Amino acid sequence: MASKSSPAITLYRGWNTPNQYVWSPFVTKVEFRLRTSNMSYTCGVGGPRSGPRGKIPYLEITRPGSASELLSDSTLILKTLCERAIVRDVNAGLEGIKTGQDLAVRALLEDRLYFLQGRERWVQNYYTMRDHALWSIPYPMRVLIGLLAFRANVNKFYEQGAGRFSDAETRALIKDVWAGVSGLLEESRRKAHGGECFWVLGGKEPTEADATVFGFVVSNLVCDAAPETRGLLKEDFGVCVEYAERVHRAWFPDYEMWR
Structure with missing residues (x-):
């Protein structure tokens, strides 16, 4: 636990x-x-x-x-917290x-998968994503803000490149990403004993990559606007789900587990 001299930290989610x-992988990463x-x-x-x-x-x-001091961006937040011990x-x-x-x-996950999976959330399952992401904005204002968010995200995905693929191509690219992550986790799981956690790079302790992988796996398992990816993880990449389950039991026992 934190010592008496440790600062008080509030994480805005x-x-x-x-x-x-x-639903944000970057929140769970931190x-x-x-x-x-x-x-x-x-x-x-x-x-x-x-x-x-x-x-x-x-x-x-x-x-x-x-x-008080505010820090933003998950990578920069963690970099600052590390520098200050x-x-x-x-x-x-x-x-x-x-x-x-x-x-x-x-x-691979933060700069590629994030944009690929964004289409599933903001385009294919727009209304579910809108009502969840804009939960604090009263209806009907949410309709207007949602349309603006939709257009902004479509433009963002197109300019980044993910929005230029067909739905079938996007699904294949997403599957390729999870296949790569799954391969690393399967190799690591073979070294684990019993029900202990296993880590992306196969070491005895987690690295920054684990924070990102756990964040993205959990984000897709709990996100109702990502049903395809949720099914993909459960049906084809069970090692990713098992990885998240072990981390959940060890470090997040007070949180509800995904269905």
Whole structure:
């Protein structure tokens, strides 16, 4: 647990859902790192419009006698917390190829899969995603804001490149990503004993890649706007679900598990 000198941390997750995972993989990514570092924190609601960079998660650090400080962007949040020794720098011991593998896994999910799966959420299951993402905005204003969000996301996906693929091509690309992650996890699971956690790079401790992988697996398992990906994980990539279940039991026993 955190020491008496540790700062008070509030993680703003965007939804008022205590003891539940949220649909953002980046929120769960930060929670994973806080919990595996035994760092206490409080969950706040907040929202993209309240965050320093206009997105979630963002984090507030408060120390007695000092002004509170807001941090945003999951990667930069964790980088700052590591630099200040608030959470463990789990990648400090990585060398050579492991450093590159860790970064590659994170980039594969955060810079590629994120945009590919965004189409499933914001285009194919728009109404479900709109009502969940914009839950705090009263209807009918939600209809107008939702249309603006829809157009912005469609443009974003197109400019990034993910929006230029057909639905069938997108599904195949998403499956390729999870096949790669699954291969790493299957190799790691063979080294695990009993029901203990196993990690993406096959080591005895998690790395930053695990925070990202866990965040993305859980995000898709709990997201009602991602039924295809949820089914894909459960039917074709069960090792990813098992990986998340073991982490859940070890580090998130107070949270509801996905169905």
